Amino acid sequence: MICFPFANMALVAEVTGQQILDVLEHGAMYYPGEYGSFIQVSGIEYTIDEGIPSSVKLDATGTFLGVDGEYRVKNVLINGEPLIPPKHTRLLLTTTISKMAVRASYSPASAI
Numbered sequence: 001m002i003c004f005p006f007a008n009m010a011l012v013a014e015v016t017g018q019q020i021l022d023v024l025e026h027g028a029m030y031y032p033g034e035y036g037s038f039i040q041v042s043g044i045e046y047t048i049d050e051g052i053p054s055s056v057k058l059d060a061t062g063t064f065l066g067v068d069g070e071y072r073v074k075n076v077l078i079n080g081e082p083l084i085p086p087k088h089t090r091l092l093l094t095t096t097i098s099k100m101a102v103r104a105s106y107s108p109a110s111a112i
Helices: 017-027 095-103
Strands: 008-016 044-048 056-058 064-067 073-078 088-094
Touching: 008 017, 008 095, 017 044, 017 064, 017 073, 017 088, 088 095
Parallel strands: none
Antiparallel strands: 008 088, 044 073, 056 064
């Protein structure tokens, strides 16, 4: 299946709740400012605590390394259910998003 406007393929990846939380935290690191890493999601609800400074750590190339402090992303629900960090879940991703995730330490556990 081609997902336009890019020549993306859709794939299903099995990831942990912690990986989802890390991706959301990375995407929210500059919130409320504008930045291109804000993740567009469906079926996931969450809040961002603007009162907590971002503690996302990046390397020199901007690749996510981890979070060194309190998470700003809170109250994460996946399809209405609370996120459980060690629990595995399946996500539908584009190949572009999957390639970006593979470079970072929150890379998907496996493609299905």
